[in-house]
Amino acid sequence: MILVTGAAGFIGSNVAAALNEKGRDDLVVCDWLGQDARWMNLRKRMFRDFVFPEDLEGYLRRADGIEAVIHMGANSSTTATDGDSILRTNFKFSLMLLDWCAARGVPLVYASSAATYGDGDSGFADGLSFEALRALRPLNLYGWSKHQFDLVVAERVARGLPLPPKCIGLKFFNVFGQNEYHKGDMMSVVAKNHATAAEGGEVKLFKSHRPDFVDGGQRRDFIYVDDVVDVVLWCLEAGPRQGLFNVGTGTAVSFRELIEALFAAVGRAPNISYVPMPESLRAKYQYFTLAPLDSLRAAGYAAPFTNVGPAVARYVKYLSGNDRYR
Numbered sequence: 001m002i003l004v005t006g007a008a009g010f011i012g013s014n015v016a017a018a019l020n021e022k023g024r025d026d027l028v029v030c031d032w033l034g035q036d037a038r039w040m041n042l043r044k045r046m047f048r049d050f051v052f053p054e055d056l057e058g059y060l061r062r063a064d065g066i067e068a069v070i071h072m073g074a075n076s077s078t079t080a081t082d083g084d085s086i087l088r089t090n091f092k093f094s095l096m097l098l099d100w101c102a103a104r105g106v107p108l109v110y111a112s113s114a115a116t117y118g119d120g121d122s123g124f125a126d127g128l129s130f131e132a133l134r135a136l137r138p139l140n141l142y143g144w145s146k147h148q149f150d151l152v153v154a155e156r157v158a159r160g161l162p163l164p165p166k167c168i169g170l171k172f173f174n175v176f177g178q179n180e181y182h183k184g185d186m187m188s189v190v191a192k193n194h195a196t197a198a199e200g201g202e203v204k205l206f207k208s209h210r211p212d213f214v215d216g217g218q219r220r221d222f223i224y225v226d227d228v229v230d231v232v233l234w235c236l237e238a239g240p241r242q243g244l245f246n247v248g249t250g251t252a253v254s255f256r257e258l259i260e261a262l263f264a265a266v267g268r269a270p271n272i273s274y275v276p277m278p279e280s281l282r283a284k285y286q287y288f289t290l291a292p293l294d295s296l297r298a299a300g301y302a303a304p305f306t307n308v309g310p311a312v313a314r315y316v317k318y319l320s321g322n323d324r325y326r
Contacts, residue, residue, distance in 0.1 A: 001026045001027065001028050001048060001065050001066050001067065002019060002024060002026065002027055002028070002066070002067060002068050002069075002070060003027075003028045003029075003030065003066050003068070003069045003070070004016050004019070004027055004028070004029050004030065004070045004072065005030040005031065005053070005056070005069070005070070005071045005072055005073030005097070006030070006031055006071070006072035006073030006074060006111075007027070007029035007030060007031050007042065007047075007072070007073075008029070008031040008032070008033055008038045008039060008041050008042050009031060009038065009041070009072065009073065009076075009179075009182075010041075010076075010175070010177075010179050010180040010182075010183060010225070011072050011111065011172070011175060011225060011228060011229070011232075012029075012031065012070075012072035012073065013038075013041035013042060013045070013179045013326070014177070014178070014179055014225050014226070014228075014229045014326055015070055015072060015229050015232055015233070016029060016042065016045050016047070017044070017045060017229075017326045018229045018230075018233060019233070020044075020045055020046055022233075025046040025047070025048070026048050027045075027046070027047040027048060028047065028048060028049045028050075028051060028063075028066065029042065029045075029047045029049070029050050029051070030050075030051045030052070030053055030056050030073060031050075031052075031053065031073060032052060032053060034182075036182040036184075037181070037182055038182040040181075040325055041179045041182070041325060043325065044325065044326075053073065053089075053093065056093075056096075057096055057100075060100050066104075066106060067106065067107075068106060068107045068108075068109070068236055069097055069101055069106055069107070069108045069109070070109050070110075070232060070236065071094060071097055071108060071109070071110040071111065072110075072111045072232075073089075073093070074089065074090045074111060074142075074145075074146070075089045075090055075142065076113075076142060076183075076186060077142060077186055078115060078140045078142050078143070078186070078284070079140070079185070079281075080140070080141050080142060081141070082141075083141055086141045086142065086145050087145060089145075090142070090145035090146060090149070091145045091148050091149055094110065094149045095149070095152065097110075098149075098152070098153070098163075098164070098167070099162075101164035101167070102162040102163050102164050103162070105164070105165050106164055106165075107164055107165055107166035107167075107236065108164040108166065108167050108168070109166070109168045109170070109232055109235045109236050109239075110149075110167075110168070110169050110170070111146075111169075111170055111172060112146045112147075112149070112150050112169040112170060112171045112172070112244065113142065113143060113146045113171060113172055114171050114172060114173040114174070114221070114246070114248070114286075114289050114291065115138055115139070115140060115142055115143030115146060115286075116136055116138050116143050116144075116146050116147040116150060116171060117136060117138075117143075117171075117286075117289070118136060118137040118138050118139045118143065118286075119137075119139060119286060119287070120286065120287075120288055120289060122135050122136055122137070124246065124289065124290060124291060124292055125292060126171055126244055126245050126246040126292070126295050126296075127243075127244055127295055128150075128153065128154045128157050128158075128242060128243065128244045129154065130151070130154040130155055130157075130158045133147070133150055133151050133154050134151070139283075139284040139285075139286070140284050149169075150169055150244060153167060153169060153244070154244070157242060163242070165241065166235075166236075166239070166240075166241055166242070167241075167242050168235045168239050168240070168242065168243045168244070168245070169243070169244040169245070170228075170231060170232065170235065170244075170245055170247045171244065171245065171246045171247060171291070172223075172228060172247050172248075173220065173221040173222070173223055173246070173247065173248035173249075173289055173291045174188070174220040174221060174222045174223065174248075174289065175188075175223055175224075175225050175228050176188035176190050176191065176222060176223075176224065176225065176311075176315065177224050177225030177226060177311075177315050177318075178225065178315065178318040178324060178325060178326045179225070179325055179326055180225075181324065188222075189205070189255060189258065189259065190258065190262055190312055190315060190316075190319075191315075191319065193259065193262060194262065194266070194316065194319045194320075197259070197262050197263050197266050197268055197271075198266040198268070198320070200268045200269070200271060201271065202271045202272070202273050203259050203262075203263075203271065203272050203273075204272075204273050204274070204275045205255050205256065205259065205272060205273075205274055205275075206218070206255075206274065206275065206276070206277040207274040207275060207276050207277060208287075209276075209277055209282055210287055213287050213288075215274040216254060216255050216256035216259075216272065216274060217254045217255075217256065218254065218255055218285075218286075218287045218288070219252040219253060219254050219255075219287070219288050219289070219290075220252060220253065220255070220286070220288075220289045221248035221249055221250070221251065221252055221253075221289050221290050221291045222248075222249070222253055222258060222308055222311070223247065223248050223249050223291075223305060223306075223311075224305075224306045224311035224314065224315065226306070226314075227247075227249070227303075227305050227306055227311075228247055230303055231245075231247050231296070231301060234301055234303075238300065239299060239300070239301075240299050240300070243295070243299055245295055245296045245299065246291035246292060246293060246295065246296060247291065247296070248289070248290070248291025248293070248305075249291065249305040249306070249307070249308075250290070250291055250292065250293045250305065251290070251307075251308075252288060252289065252290040253308050256272060257308065258308060258312070259272055260272075261308050261309045261312040261313075262312055262316070264309070264312075264313075265309075265312050265313040265315075265316040266316060266320075
Protein backbone atom coordinates (compact mmCIF):
# COMPACT_ATOMS: atom_id res chain seq x y z
CA MET A 1 0.00 0.00 0.00
CA ILE A 2 1.03 3.63 -0.56
CA LEU A 3 0.21 6.29 2.02
CA VAL A 4 -0.65 9.70 0.54
CA THR A 5 -1.03 12.59 2.97
CA GLY A 6 -2.91 15.70 1.89
CA ALA A 7 -4.74 13.35 -0.45
CA ALA A 8 -7.89 15.47 -0.66
CA GLY A 9 -5.87 18.59 -1.35
CA PHE A 10 -4.62 20.07 -4.60
CA ILE A 11 -1.40 18.22 -5.42
CA GLY A 12 -2.19 15.20 -3.24
CA SER A 13 -5.47 14.45 -5.04
CA ASN A 14 -3.72 14.65 -8.40
CA VAL A 15 -1.08 12.23 -7.09
CA ALA A 16 -3.84 9.84 -5.97
CA ALA A 17 -5.47 10.14 -9.40
CA ALA A 18 -2.21 9.32 -11.18
CA LEU A 19 -1.60 6.32 -8.93
CA ASN A 20 -5.12 5.01 -9.62
CA GLU A 21 -4.51 5.50 -13.33
CA LYS A 22 -1.37 3.38 -13.00
CA GLY A 23 -3.46 0.62 -11.43
CA ARG A 24 -2.58 1.40 -7.83
CA ASP A 25 -5.86 1.23 -5.95
CA ASP A 26 -4.19 0.13 -2.70
CA LEU A 27 -3.93 3.63 -1.28
CA VAL A 28 -4.23 4.83 2.29
CA VAL A 29 -5.28 8.47 2.10
CA CYS A 30 -4.82 10.92 4.94
CA ASP A 31 -6.48 14.33 5.15
CA TRP A 32 -9.32 16.38 6.54
CA LEU A 33 -12.34 16.97 4.30
CA GLY A 34 -13.86 19.92 6.14
CA GLN A 35 -16.76 21.79 4.58
CA ASP A 36 -15.13 23.29 1.50
CA ALA A 37 -16.10 20.51 -0.97
CA ARG A 38 -12.58 19.11 -1.21
CA TRP A 39 -14.16 15.66 -1.01
CA MET A 40 -14.90 16.25 -4.69
CA ASN A 41 -11.17 15.93 -5.35
CA LEU A 42 -11.49 12.27 -4.28
CA ARG A 43 -14.89 11.51 -5.79
CA LYS A 44 -13.41 9.43 -8.63
CA ARG A 45 -10.70 7.80 -6.56
CA MET A 46 -10.26 4.31 -5.14
CA PHE A 47 -8.53 3.85 -1.79
CA ARG A 48 -8.30 1.13 0.85
CA ASP A 49 -8.48 3.33 3.93
CA PHE A 50 -9.00 6.94 5.01
CA VAL A 51 -7.16 8.29 8.05
CA PHE A 52 -7.59 11.69 9.69
CA PRO A 53 -4.23 13.41 10.36
CA GLU A 54 -4.68 13.40 14.13
CA ASP A 55 -5.14 9.61 13.98
CA LEU A 56 -2.22 8.84 11.66
CA GLU A 57 0.48 8.29 14.27
CA GLY A 58 -1.65 5.67 16.04
CA TYR A 59 -2.61 4.12 12.71
CA LEU A 60 1.03 3.77 11.72
CA ARG A 61 1.87 1.97 14.96
CA ARG A 62 -0.51 -0.79 13.87
CA ALA A 63 0.03 -0.53 10.11
CA ASP A 64 1.40 -3.37 8.05
CA GLY A 65 2.14 -3.38 4.34
CA ILE A 66 2.81 0.32 3.68
CA GLU A 67 5.58 0.35 1.10
CA ALA A 68 5.96 4.11 0.52
CA VAL A 69 4.81 7.47 1.88
CA ILE A 70 4.04 10.44 -0.37
CA HIS A 71 3.74 13.36 2.04
CA MET A 72 1.88 16.27 0.40
CA GLY A 73 -0.14 17.34 3.43
CA ALA A 74 0.42 20.83 4.84
CA ASN A 75 -1.20 24.13 5.64
CA SER A 76 0.02 25.90 2.49
CA SER A 77 -1.39 29.35 3.22
CA THR A 78 1.33 31.95 2.72
CA THR A 79 -0.71 34.43 4.77
CA ALA A 80 -1.20 32.18 7.83
CA THR A 81 -0.41 33.86 11.16
CA ASP A 82 -0.93 31.08 13.74
CA GLY A 83 2.62 29.91 14.29
CA ASP A 84 1.71 27.14 16.70
CA SER A 85 -0.78 25.62 14.27
CA ILE A 86 1.66 25.84 11.35
CA LEU A 87 4.44 24.23 13.40
CA ARG A 88 2.21 21.34 14.48
CA THR A 89 0.75 20.75 11.00
CA ASN A 90 3.78 21.31 8.79
CA PHE A 91 6.81 20.54 10.95
CA LYS A 92 5.96 18.18 13.80
CA PHE A 93 3.70 16.03 11.63
CA SER A 94 6.47 15.75 9.01
CA LEU A 95 9.01 14.80 11.69
CA MET A 96 6.73 12.01 12.88
CA LEU A 97 6.54 10.62 9.35
CA LEU A 98 10.29 10.96 8.84
CA ASP A 99 11.04 9.02 12.01
CA TRP A 100 8.46 6.35 11.22
CA CYS A 101 9.78 5.85 7.68
CA ALA A 102 13.37 5.70 8.96
CA ALA A 103 12.48 3.13 11.61
CA ARG A 104 10.42 0.97 9.24
CA GLY A 105 12.64 1.30 6.15
CA VAL A 106 9.88 2.93 4.09
CA PRO A 107 10.67 5.40 1.25
CA LEU A 108 9.50 8.99 1.76
CA VAL A 109 8.84 11.63 -0.89
CA TYR A 110 7.75 14.93 0.64
CA ALA A 111 6.66 18.39 -0.43
CA SER A 112 8.88 21.33 0.33
CA SER A 113 8.34 24.73 -1.32
CA ALA A 114 9.97 27.57 -3.23
CA ALA A 115 8.69 29.74 -0.36
CA THR A 116 11.77 28.52 1.53
CA TYR A 117 13.90 30.78 -0.69
CA GLY A 118 12.40 33.99 0.67
CA ASP A 119 12.96 37.02 -1.55
CA GLY A 120 15.46 35.12 -3.69
CA ASP A 121 18.46 37.23 -2.70
CA SER A 122 20.30 34.03 -1.75
CA GLY A 123 19.43 32.43 -5.06
CA PHE A 124 17.37 29.35 -5.86
CA ALA A 125 20.01 26.64 -5.66
CA ASP A 126 18.53 23.37 -4.40
CA GLY A 127 20.21 20.44 -2.68
CA LEU A 128 20.80 19.12 0.83
CA SER A 129 23.84 21.25 1.68
CA PHE A 130 23.25 22.09 5.32
CA GLU A 131 25.31 25.29 5.17
CA ALA A 132 23.58 26.54 2.02
CA LEU A 133 20.15 25.91 3.53
CA ARG A 134 21.15 27.80 6.69
CA ALA A 135 21.59 30.94 4.55
CA LEU A 136 17.95 31.02 3.40
CA ARG A 137 15.45 33.43 4.97
CA PRO A 138 11.80 32.57 4.25
CA LEU A 139 9.34 35.47 4.26
CA ASN A 140 6.30 33.74 5.78
CA LEU A 141 5.36 31.07 8.31
CA TYR A 142 4.56 28.51 5.64
CA GLY A 143 7.95 28.86 3.97
CA TRP A 144 9.70 28.84 7.35
CA SER A 145 7.97 25.61 8.44
CA LYS A 146 9.00 23.86 5.23
CA HIS A 147 12.52 25.21 5.53
CA GLN A 148 12.90 23.92 9.09
CA PHE A 149 12.02 20.41 7.95
CA ASP A 150 14.48 20.62 5.04
CA LEU A 151 17.14 21.59 7.59
CA VAL A 152 16.38 18.54 9.73
CA VAL A 153 16.76 16.24 6.73
CA ALA A 154 19.96 17.98 5.64
CA GLU A 155 21.47 17.71 9.13
CA ARG A 156 20.69 13.99 9.27
CA VAL A 157 22.36 13.52 5.89
CA ALA A 158 25.43 15.48 7.01
CA ARG A 159 25.78 13.60 10.29
CA GLY A 160 24.79 10.16 9.08
CA LEU A 161 21.70 10.07 11.30
CA PRO A 162 18.76 7.72 10.59
CA LEU A 163 16.81 8.42 7.42
CA PRO A 164 14.38 6.44 5.26
CA PRO A 165 16.01 4.30 2.54
CA LYS A 166 14.75 6.89 0.07
CA CYS A 167 14.17 10.45 1.26
CA ILE A 168 13.44 13.08 -1.39
CA GLY A 169 12.12 16.60 -0.86
CA LEU A 170 10.57 18.61 -3.69
CA LYS A 171 10.61 22.41 -3.73
CA PHE A 172 7.44 23.17 -5.63
CA PHE A 173 7.31 26.55 -7.34
CA ASN A 174 4.01 28.14 -8.46
CA VAL A 175 1.77 25.15 -9.15
CA PHE A 176 -1.61 25.57 -10.84
CA GLY A 177 -4.20 23.22 -12.26
CA GLN A 178 -7.29 21.14 -11.61
CA ASN A 179 -8.52 20.34 -8.08
CA GLU A 180 -7.35 23.59 -6.48
CA TYR A 181 -10.86 25.04 -6.12
CA HIS A 182 -11.11 24.61 -2.34
CA LYS A 183 -8.06 26.81 -1.73
CA GLY A 184 -9.92 30.13 -1.69
CA ASP A 185 -7.48 33.04 -1.76
CA MET A 186 -4.62 30.58 -2.27
CA MET A 187 -5.99 29.46 -5.66
CA SER A 188 -3.89 30.35 -8.68
CA VAL A 189 -4.70 33.57 -10.51
CA VAL A 190 -5.79 31.42 -13.46
CA ALA A 191 -8.52 29.75 -11.40
CA LYS A 192 -9.53 32.98 -9.69
CA ASN A 193 -9.92 34.91 -12.95
CA HIS A 194 -11.19 32.30 -15.41
CA ALA A 195 -14.85 33.27 -15.19
CA THR A 196 -14.04 36.98 -15.51
CA ALA A 197 -11.78 36.42 -18.51
CA ALA A 198 -14.29 34.10 -20.19
CA GLU A 199 -16.86 36.91 -20.03
CA GLY A 200 -14.38 39.45 -21.39
CA GLY A 201 -14.24 41.24 -18.06
CA GLU A 202 -11.39 43.14 -16.46
CA VAL A 203 -8.78 41.10 -14.61
CA LYS A 204 -7.01 42.98 -11.82
CA LEU A 205 -3.35 42.31 -11.02
CA PHE A 206 -1.13 43.85 -8.37
CA LYS A 207 0.84 46.96 -9.17
CA SER A 208 4.56 46.75 -8.64
CA HIS A 209 6.00 48.51 -5.61
CA ARG A 210 9.58 48.09 -6.75
CA PRO A 211 11.22 50.28 -9.40
CA ASP A 212 12.87 47.29 -11.12
CA PHE A 213 9.50 45.63 -11.94
CA VAL A 214 6.71 47.13 -14.04
CA ASP A 215 3.08 46.61 -13.04
CA GLY A 216 2.19 42.99 -13.79
CA GLY A 217 5.86 42.28 -14.44
CA GLN A 218 6.40 40.31 -11.25
CA ARG A 219 7.76 37.00 -12.53
CA ARG A 220 7.23 33.50 -11.21
CA ASP A 221 8.05 29.98 -12.31
CA PHE A 222 4.52 28.68 -13.00
CA ILE A 223 4.24 24.90 -13.37
CA TYR A 224 1.23 22.79 -14.30
CA VAL A 225 0.17 20.25 -11.69
CA ASP A 226 0.38 17.29 -14.11
CA ASP A 227 4.11 17.96 -14.50
CA VAL A 228 4.53 18.14 -10.73
CA VAL A 229 2.81 14.77 -10.31
CA ASP A 230 5.10 13.21 -12.93
CA VAL A 231 8.11 14.33 -10.89
CA VAL A 232 6.64 12.98 -7.64
CA LEU A 233 6.02 9.53 -9.13
CA TRP A 234 9.41 9.46 -10.83
CA CYS A 235 11.07 10.16 -7.48
CA LEU A 236 9.24 7.23 -5.96
CA GLU A 237 9.84 4.83 -8.81
CA ALA A 238 13.26 5.78 -10.19
CA GLY A 239 14.68 8.71 -8.24
CA PRO A 240 17.89 8.72 -6.22
CA ARG A 241 18.24 7.68 -2.61
CA GLN A 242 18.36 11.24 -1.29
CA GLY A 243 17.76 14.69 -2.67
CA LEU A 244 16.10 18.07 -2.37
CA PHE A 245 15.05 19.22 -5.83
CA ASN A 246 13.45 22.27 -7.39
CA VAL A 247 10.25 21.49 -9.27
CA GLY A 248 9.41 24.21 -11.76
CA THR A 249 9.75 24.72 -15.49
CA GLY A 250 13.04 26.58 -15.38
CA THR A 251 11.36 29.64 -16.91
CA ALA A 252 10.07 32.78 -15.17
CA VAL A 253 6.86 34.23 -16.63
CA SER A 254 5.20 37.51 -15.66
CA PHE A 255 1.70 37.61 -14.22
CA ARG A 256 0.70 39.70 -17.20
CA GLU A 257 1.89 36.99 -19.60
CA LEU A 258 0.05 34.36 -17.58
CA ILE A 259 -3.23 36.28 -17.74
CA GLU A 260 -2.71 37.03 -21.43
CA ALA A 261 -2.44 33.24 -21.92
CA LEU A 262 -5.72 32.88 -20.01
CA PHE A 263 -7.50 35.40 -22.25
CA ALA A 264 -6.10 33.62 -25.33
CA ALA A 265 -7.35 30.25 -24.04
CA VAL A 266 -10.90 31.60 -23.60
CA GLY A 267 -10.83 33.43 -26.93
CA ARG A 268 -10.96 36.97 -25.54
CA ALA A 269 -8.80 40.06 -25.98
CA PRO A 270 -6.70 40.88 -22.89
CA ASN A 271 -8.37 43.26 -20.45
CA ILE A 272 -6.04 43.88 -17.52
CA SER A 273 -5.83 46.61 -14.89
CA TYR A 274 -3.59 47.07 -11.85
CA VAL A 275 -4.44 47.69 -8.21
CA PRO A 276 -2.17 48.50 -5.24
CA MET A 277 -0.82 45.52 -3.34
CA PRO A 278 -2.10 45.39 0.26
CA GLU A 279 0.37 46.90 2.70
CA SER A 280 0.40 43.67 4.70
CA LEU A 281 1.80 41.72 1.74
CA ARG A 282 4.45 44.09 0.43
CA ALA A 283 7.28 43.06 2.75
CA LYS A 284 6.55 39.34 2.23
CA TYR A 285 5.99 39.30 -1.52
CA GLN A 286 8.23 37.33 -3.89
CA TYR A 287 8.76 39.41 -7.02
CA PHE A 288 10.80 36.78 -8.84
CA THR A 289 11.16 33.02 -8.68
CA LEU A 290 12.86 30.65 -11.07
CA ALA A 291 13.69 27.00 -10.56
CA PRO A 292 17.17 25.95 -11.68
CA LEU A 293 16.70 22.35 -12.78
CA ASP A 294 20.32 21.23 -13.00
CA SER A 295 20.08 18.97 -9.95
CA LEU A 296 16.84 17.31 -11.05
CA ARG A 297 18.18 16.72 -14.56
CA ALA A 298 21.48 15.39 -13.21
CA ALA A 299 19.53 12.95 -11.04
CA GLY A 300 17.96 11.51 -14.19
CA TYR A 301 14.63 13.25 -14.69
CA ALA A 302 14.47 13.91 -18.43
CA ALA A 303 10.80 14.65 -19.22
CA PRO A 304 9.98 18.11 -20.63
CA PHE A 305 7.81 20.61 -18.77
CA THR A 306 4.70 22.18 -20.28
CA ASN A 307 5.04 25.81 -21.35
CA VAL A 308 2.62 28.27 -19.78
CA GLY A 309 0.46 28.81 -22.88
CA PRO A 310 -0.36 25.12 -23.49
CA ALA A 311 -0.65 24.49 -19.74
CA VAL A 312 -3.21 27.26 -19.28
CA ALA A 313 -5.13 26.04 -22.33
CA ARG A 314 -5.24 22.52 -20.87
CA TYR A 315 -6.44 23.85 -17.52
CA VAL A 316 -9.15 25.95 -19.16
CA LYS A 317 -10.64 22.74 -20.58
CA TYR A 318 -11.24 21.64 -16.99
CA LEU A 319 -12.47 25.06 -15.86
CA SER A 320 -14.89 25.34 -18.79
CA GLY A 321 -16.20 21.77 -18.67
CA ASN A 322 -19.03 20.11 -16.84
CA ASP A 323 -16.57 18.28 -14.60
CA ARG A 324 -13.69 20.42 -13.32
CA TYR A 325 -12.05 17.58 -11.40
CA ARG A 326 -9.40 15.07 -12.39
